[in-house]
Amino acid sequence: MKTGECNRRDFVALAGAGAIAAAAGSAGATAATGEGKALRIVGIACSPRKGMTTARAVRAALDGAASVGARIQTELIDLGGMSIAGWSPEPPKDDMEAILEKLKDPALGGLIIGSPSYFRGISSLCKAFIERCSPLREPTMVLADKPVGVVAVGGFRNGGQELVIEQVQAAMLCFGMVPVGGKAPAFQGATLMSAKDEIAQDELGLDTAKKVGIHVAELALRLMG
Numbered sequence: 001m002k003t004g005e006c007n008r009r010d011f012v013a014l015a016g017a018g019a020i021a022a023a024a025g026s027a028g029a030t031a032a033t034g035e036g037k038a039l040r041i042v043g044i045a046c047s048p049r050k051g052m053t054t055a056r057a058v059r060a061a062l063d064g065a066a067s068v069g070a071r072i073q074t075e076l077i078d079l080g081g082m083s084i085a086g087w088s089p090e091p092p093k094d095d096m097e098a099i100l101e102k103l104k105d106p107a108l109g110g111l112i113i114g115s116p117s118y119f120r121g122i123s124s125l126c127k128a129f130i131e132r133c134s135p136l137r138e139p140t141m142v143l144a145d146k147p148v149g150v151v152a153v154g155g156f157r158n159g160g161q162e163l164v165i166e167q168v169q170a171a172m173l174c175f176g177m178v179p180v181g182g183k184a185p186a187f188q189g190a191t192l193m194s195a196k197d198e199i200a201q202d203e204l205g206l207d208t209a210k211k212v213g214i215h216v217a218e219l220a221l222r223l224m225g
């Protein structure tokens with residue numbers, strides 16, 4: 001095949017790429033000018049320690065999301081210190097009720113869920129939060145087709161951050177959500193390492209958080225128009 005020629009498969013791929021680029025361009029332009037309805041990107045920090053490294057890492061991701069355009073509004077829900085029990089047949093009366101209301105907002109464009117790595121897995125608080133999102137599946141799949149990005153913080157360089165991301169992504173597929181990683185090279189998601197309860201020194205990790213936020217916000221704009 002000569003340069004400049006393309007077969008049908010290439011054409012379809014190119015047309016698709018063009019459509020996506022056009023959609024991205026138009027969404028970007030709209031977002032930049034602040035036109036259109038506001039989209040909310042909500043971050044959930046699932047460490048029992050309020051305001052600590054997981055909350056800060058999710059905040060960094062939300063800042064990345066906000067940088068995408070004026071239509072993006074962000075909110076951090078820090079579960080640290082809140083009372084959220086796991087699922088049970090009788091829904092417990094705890095802090096989850098108010099959170100569920102926020103997640104039912106039609107303006108919700110996407111989620112960013114952050115968890116510390118606890119023994120190479122998500123925190124029990126993160127698991128409880130996800131279990132208690134069950135009412136968002138019935139009678140309608142409220143979160144369906146919305147992007148979700150994941151932020152994982154560990155105390156070690158290879159402390160299970162990628163396993164945490166996988167666990168959250170797998171769970172959120174049950175809600176019909178669209179798991180997204182970050183912009184290259186943060187393809188899987190945000191992976192941060194804390195040192196003495198700090199993440200400020202982890203520039204690479206903070207960059208992955210920002211890139212997850214940007215990807216979630218860009219996709220939310222494309223999907224919700």
Ligand SMILES: Cc1cc2nc3c(=O)[nH]c(=O)nc-3n(C[C@H](O)[C@H](O)[C@H](O)COP(=O)(O)O)c2cc1C
Pocket residue numbers: 047048049052053054055116117118119120121153154155156157158159160194197
């Ligand atoms: C019970 C427990 C288990 C932990 N297990 C891991 C682990 O497997 N891998 C890791 O990298 N860090 C592990 N850590 C460290 C935390 O992931 C790390 O300190 C994280 O920054 C805590 O988040 P926070 O500051 O938001 O509370 C563990 C901490 C606790 C309390």
